[in-house]
Amino acid sequence: MKMYGNWRSAAAFRVRIALNLKGIAYEEVFLDLDAGDQHKPDFLKINPQGAVPALFDGDGPPLTQSLAILDYLEETRPGVSLLPEEPRARARARSLAQVVACDTHPLYVPRVRTFLMEHYGLPRERMLEFLRNAFTTGLKTLETRLSTEPGTGRFCQGDAVSHADLCLISLWVGTGIFDIETAPYPTVKRIAEELLALDAVARAHPLRQPGAPAS
Numbered sequence: 001m002k003m004y005g006n007w008r009s010a011a012a013f014r015v016r017i018a019l020n021l022k023g024i025a026y027e028e029v030f031l032d033l034d035a036g037d038q039h040k041p042d043f044l045k046i047n048p049q050g051a052v053p054a055l056f057d058g059d060g061p062p063l064t065q066s067l068a069i070l071d072y073l074e075e076t077r078p079g080v081s082l083l084p085e086e087p088r089a090r091a092r093a094r095s096l097a098q099v100v101a102c103d104t105h106p107l108y109v110p111r112v113r114t115f116l117m118e119h120y121g122l123p124r125e126r127m128l129e130f131l132r133n134a135f136t137t138g139l140k141t142l143e144t145r146l147s148t149e150p151g152t153g154r155f156c157q158g159d160a161v162s163h164a165d166l167c168l169i170s171l172w173v174g175t176g177i178f179d180i181e182t183a184p185y186p187t188v189k190r191i192a193e194e195l196l197a198l199d200a201v202a203r204a205h206p207l208r209q210p211g212a213p214a215s
Contacts (some may be wrong), residue, residue, distance in 0.1 A: 001026040004046065004054040004062075006033050007209035008177070010105055010170035011066035017166050018070050020200035022077050026055075026212065030210050043189045051111075067101050070163050083164055093157040096164035100171045104138030107131075108174070128178070135180045136214040138171055143185040152167065155191055161198070173206060 005012030005028050031037035038050040047064050048055045054062040055069050061119050063069050074083055084090050108131045116122040146152045156164035172192040176184050195201050
């Protein structure tokens with residue numbers, strides 16, 4: 001497999017973890033998002049949205065959108081399963097994943113931040129307030145659900161890693177990058193620490209990818 005990504009992309013981070021957990025060999029081509037590689041004609045032919053990740057598996061067209069890619073890997077690659085078998089547990093894992101990938105992540109991606117500053121004249125400090133609100137809204141939702149719902153175990157859904165955990169850790173790592181207060185979210189923190197101790201997650205960590213800053 002071949003994937004186009006970037007070190008700081010939360011969505012690429014999720015897919016990288018899944019590939020590692022399932023033991024799938026892949027090559028990652030890193031785009032320089034700051035230089036605008038995602039908007040160049042060659043990449044727009046791959047993904048007209050100009051976003052990463054984009055995953056090639058064989059000769060077919062590229063797969064885009066991290067949750068769709070995770071579902072594809074789950075449906076086509078046997079072995080380690082990243083969704084529970086029981087339908088209600090599977091639905092809960094997907095619901096928790098979507099809190100991050102559908103409701104939280106879209107509010108803080110670079111193209112949204114840039115649009116707010118360039119088209120509405122939003123000062124950087126006000127933009128950061130907007131960004132932090134997106135993070136804390138998502139974290140509050142996860143903390144409330146994970147600390148009160150009976151499905152939570154060692155990880156988000158029971159004691160096995162699921163798509164929900166891949167999304168949770170992609171949000172959690174961003175709290176360090178953007179200096180988000182994390183003390184109010186002890187359950188999220190506990191699960192994040194469990195995940196960061198896994199080799200598959202550690203190898204996929206944004207700060208361990210080419211182009212990442214030293215700290």
